[in-house]
Amino acid sequence: IDLAVMGANIFKEIGGQDFIGVFVGLTCVREMAPILVGSIMAAKPGTDIAATIATMRVKEQIDALEVMAVDPFWFLMVPRIVAFIVVAPILVIFADFLCVAASYFAVVYQLGLSSEKFINDVVTNVQIMDFFKGMFKGLVSSVLVCIISCYFGYYSAPGPKGVSRAINRSVVIEASLVVIVNYFMTEMMYGFL
16 A cells, blocks of 8 residues: 555656556566565464474474484475465465555545556556566565575574574574565566676
């Protein structure tokens, strides 16, 4: 919503308020939704994964798996990575819809711009490849979050401080990498490099 209101105010100053639908549609689908999904994945499931695996390390459950000849990588990490691969594109689609719908209500009902113009601009200018590229960016960010969470959980130091340190480090690195990786994927996908 903030993106739509700020964009409308800036476009109004230069006489381009008719382009707010194009701006909001492309920005939401290409950038905002993938970053939002990566951040959400880092905040909740990422911290949960790091905490769970770090706790298993502290309680020596990972050592017990190794003693039973069960590979901890395949048993603990691969199912989580597969779950992130399945869920991430669905969350990106949901975030796309939510972002555009919220912007629609802000632009039409708060700023009084034309409903038909906004919808037409979004439908006309947002291509199907933009959706797929956004889903791919969200997928890469989410898988990266999962791998980092698993890594820090697996190699956590012993004790409660080790668990909390593993969670904190994973979240800080994930939040930074989601934005950095998104930037480089945008550069590659849209031909800026």
